[in-house]
Amino acid sequence: MAVQQNKKSRSKRDMRRSHDALTGPTLSVDATSGEKHRRHHVTADxxxxxxxxxxxxxNE
Structure with a gap:
């Protein structure tokens, strides 16, 4: 099992975790129907x- 050589400080740990935040999907508004949809995806219509x-x- 891997064991660290030296203790990492809270600051170093948190700096590493700064890139782990999740973001919501990017939405666009369709010019034809005005419906929101994910970018580069087909709308429900x-x-x-x-x-x-x-x-x-x-619907067959």
Missing amino acids: GFYRGKKVIDTGS
Whole structure:
């Protein structure tokens, strides 16, 4: 089992952990429907970059 050679201070520990914070997903507003969606993803209506790319009308 690995054992540290020297104790790391609270400051060094916290500086290492400063990059561990989680961020929420980046959202954009669709120009066509005004709906919020994740960037670079198709909206629930099937639009991507203002164009209809998926037909979501038929649920077969």
